[in-house]
Amino acid sequence: MKNTLKISLKPNEKIYINGAVVRVDRKVSIEFLNDVQFLLENHVMQPEKASTPLRQLYFIAQIILMTPGAAEEARAMFRKSLSLLLANFTDDGILAGLKEVDQLVGEDQVYDALKAIRALYPIEAMILDKDAPRRPVQQETFAAVGAR
Numbered sequence: 001m002k003n004t005l006k007i008s009l010k011p012n013e014k015i016y017i018n019g020a021v022v023r024v025d026r027k028v029s030i031e032f033l034n035d036v037q038f039l040l041e042n043h044v045m046q047p048e049k050a051s052t053p054l055r056q057l058y059f060i061a062q063i064i065l066m067t068p069g070a071a072e073e074a075r076a077m078f079r080k081s082l083s084l085l086l087a088n089f090t091d092d093g094i095l096a097g098l099k100e101v102d103q104l105v106g107e108d109q110v111y112d113a114l115k116a117i118r119a120l121y122p123i124e125a126m127i128l129d130k131d132a133p134r135r136p137v138q139q140e141t142f143a144a145v146g147a148r
Contacts, residue, residue, distance in 0.1 A: 005032045007040070014041040019068040037111055039065055053088075054124045057081050057101070058117045065110040078105060093123050 008029045009015060015022050015030070016039040032038070039062060050059040060081055063074040086098055097120045104113035 006030070007032070007038075014044075015039070016041075016044070016066045019066060021066075037065055037108075039111065039114070043114065052121075052124055052128060053081075053085055054094075054117055054120050057085060058114060061101075061105060061110055061113055061117065064105070065114070075105070089127075091123060091127055094120055094127070097123075 006029055007015070009024045009027070011024065011026050013024060015024075018037055043062075044066070045055065045059050045062060047059065050056045057078070060074055060078045064071045064078065067074070082098060082102055086095065089095055089098070097116055101113045101116045104110070104116060
């Protein structure tokens with residue numbers, strides 16, 4: 001068994017554990033004694049915040065984690081979106097990161113994939129700022145992939 005993981009939650013904070021939404025009514029600590037897929041409320045991206053290609057990929061991946069019943073459909077959407085990103089990004093850092101994300105999702109390590117996607121945001125921001133005149137076209141291309 002791996003090391004245990006202890007998480008502290010504030011009153012009324014939510015945590016998503018293996019597809020279940022848990023809200024606590026007081027300050028608590030939760031100790032996970034085995035492997036578990038979870039997402040803290042402050043890492044949950046709302047649909048309106050999925051405004052860039054990588055944020056849209058993050059949103060799709062979080063659906064895999066938060067909604068096990070829709071995971072297969074979300075995985076298909078993830079693969080399609082990932083293919084588009086790999087075909088359109090030319091930055092070596094982004095491409096290497098996306099390949100790592102693909103491997104993590106394939107190994108069902110979705111939480112780690114979400115962390116890896118978040119780590120790519122600064123590179124994406126520099127690319128999108130450099131390409132500002134083309135940005136609306138790029139977003140439109142990827143919006144169709146992430147829209148549901």
